[in-house]
Amino acid sequence: MEVPFNREYYTGQEDIYIKDVIKNQRHTKGDGYYTEQVSALLENKLDTNKVFMTTSGTHALELSTAIIDLEPYSEVIMPSFTFPSTANAVLNSQAKPIFVEIEGETLNIDPQDIKAKITKNTKAIMPIHYAGIAANMDQIIKIARKHNLTIIEDAAQAVNSKYKGKYLGTIGKLGCFSFHSTKNYISGEGGALLINQDDPKLIERASILREKGTNRSSFLRGEVDKYSWVDRGSSYLPSDLLMAFLYAQLEKMDEIKNLREKIYMRYLDEFNVFLEYDFITSMSNLTKDRETNFNSFYFIFNGKQYRDRAIRELKKRNITAAFHYIPLHISKMGKKIGYNKGDLPFTENIAENIMRLPLYTDMTEQELNYVVKNVKEIFREL
């Protein structure tokens, strides 16, 4: 048997909605019927002010940093343990990403280190919610209020997760989602920017920057009689074909979450015993305040040699387990902007010791049994 790390899941309605676009809507460009449906679905379910669908999570992040008008000397604090897009969104706005440590409990940004890295140039904090589990938002909000900083949640992995009852992505002023094929809800490539405050100016700015720097959205709403170039901008609108696909996924948001929960709970049940072993430091868990969307399941080993051996042994048995991230501060680009190995030792240690197991929505009972049996066998040998 072969168990991939991830597999795309389809609800069965995707092709029906796509056919509807082609046969009935006859509107494949951006902001059509299905874009309206998915935006409204997200606004209602998550109880947020405004959702702009985008071509990717990366573009949602780029749009978020573009609308808060960063200056070349502006600094934006984020974890180094994240995907390059978080940092690129800041670099592409000509500002500077400032990397900080993560906490061991959630692998998310460490509020103590945020405090330590704030300067007079700090403008924003970008927490990510790793593996769909919330960062310490209470602390982050407290710090942001004290220093008048904007919070942009990189909730790429955290669609349909909560922190103390509130959906992730809706807690900061801005939130960003990804619908990339590796996420829980997919459109191949896709994303969304959430504006969580009733701020008409910011919403207008986002609609202009998303539409090539034009006031086309106002024109389509009949507010102006022609549209033209009014600001900088780019093209962040996804085709309505993609949004038709995504609508089929988002309609089944909670069903998909429930299917993933079963796999996650089985892993938790089966592997809990290994927490007593010396070679495991921690693994994914559940807490009342941090309701996960069951995006991924990970182990932190007590030594890179154990992690590498586990991945190698699983691979021999045709099971793909994965590690990541190369912390941004020690990547080629991180070094180019002035960081070095040793700057964030805890982050570096986590990156060397993490292993993620296959977890996808339609994982079969046989696949799950096969992974559980082999992980247990390998762990007993470690």
Ligand SMILES: Cc1ncc(COP(=O)(O)O)c(C=O)c1O
């Ligand atoms: C934390 C984080 N931020 C940003 C992204 C980028 O999203 P996308 O692939 O949709 O551009 C991803 C995922 O790939 C991610 O995990």
